[in-house]
Amino acid sequence: MDDRRPCEVETGCGPCGEIYLQNLAWSRNAVEPRTGIQFPTMLDNIITGENTSFTPEVLVGTGSRTMTIIRIKSLKLYAFGFYVHPSDVCEKLGPKYACIPEYELNKRQDFYQDLLREDINMTVRLVVSCNGIKINTVRDAFEKSLRARLMRTNPDADHHCLHTFGSIFSQDIPLHEGTTINFHRTADGKLITEVGGNQLGAVQSKDLCRAFFDMYIGDVPVCEQTKEEIGKNVASIVSTC
Template sequence: MCSLRFPLWFSQPSNRPHRSQGSSSPSSYSAAAAVGVGIGLSLSITHNFINQRNPLLLSALNSIFSNFRPHCSIPMMGSISLANDSSAATEPRTGMSFPSILNNTQRLLGIGLRKKSILVKNIDVYAFGVYADETDIKNLLSEKYGKLSVSALKENKEFLEDVLEKDIGMTIQLQIVYGRLSIGSVRSAFAESVGGRLQKFGGSDNKELLNRFTSLLKDEYKIPKGTVIDISRDKDHLLRITIDGKDAGSIQSKLLCRSLFDLYVGEDPFDKQAKENIEQNLASLVIQ
């Protein structure tokens, strides 16, 4: 099955079975792709010439090539699929790798990239993966949405609202890309982005809640490139942060959880392509 929702390279487990002689190698796939491109270019260049000299020949060629279809098993750039058995998915722009399953129960739904403009330059700040507990999704959403199609769910705004509002176990995993990032910069960025969402969903009187959240990101934490920060919504809307596996603290707040996850799957997400893939896979989980 071919899917072109957004580009990812999937890393494969190291204990792959030995290829049989009849299987195709990556080089043969590349050669096939190159031949296909060459055919397309040749047809494009000669189209007008044949049309002018011999319209009957053009008609015959059109008939032949109208039956040609690219073989969908060519491993080009794909998107995260719930049927994919890879142990990890790699964000192609940064090379950061995300496990397909987190905390034994949460499934990877999509990965993306957080960029930030500094003066006239765009900085890749961190790659992120969004996870959700498969059992929670089915238990809390299938009764309401299970009979709808995936395409219908993607058009249903109430569906994502329920994902953000209900007590569904979810995690956003951040993997730091920008090597000169400080925890103070992360704290300031979240103060701005989360603060805006808190005001949007809960009104203006949430400064204390915002301060409690940003105070979890203490100056003692060093976050060089490759640092992993997990922001999780646990049972009863308990927001928990871990940095490289160390517990940084937690806050119980439905409003704070909603505001944070809205940055990645809400109406105005950090990475729109990532959100589309997350939404697609959420819908697929509900109707399974």
């Protein structure tokens, strides 16, 4: 019988995850190895709708997405960085997981599910790594994956949120090499989309938020290696709570 009790962790504290932040302080950027694209280790002044958070989100994983053109050649479409808010992680996950060793924590599927389920500010930043990608190509790719994941995570979800999300990409925005696209989930369940630093729109839907980030840390992620990296680094944050 497992008689372990929840860890005693103070919630809502300012210095939560401070050790992890200090470990990042030596470097301003991290490099995604396959594309060579740099990502800031911290995202400052995250737009959250009406307000701006001045507490940085921290980078916990990077990866890239490629498309096979012919059998022997692949096209690097974009690199991505995954960010979380460390104090949110401590507040929401610390009481349950802070006593569990890091090497065990990142292998537990309930840990990833709680990371998706809880109201934690997080961001996926994409950086386009080639020219010629169309904004509607980005929309179509995400809509297809999101529809399938919405059905799996919550069959009763209101799929109107997908239409609203797709309408954000109606503008003919050029996506050149180096263009940044941010998808930010707020703690109150809003998915905010920015392209090149400009906010395009927001969708209020916790189901959509969960389905979107499920692409990166859920079942059948975009990159399994990156999911493991994210798990290890979030577990490292939890250990400092």
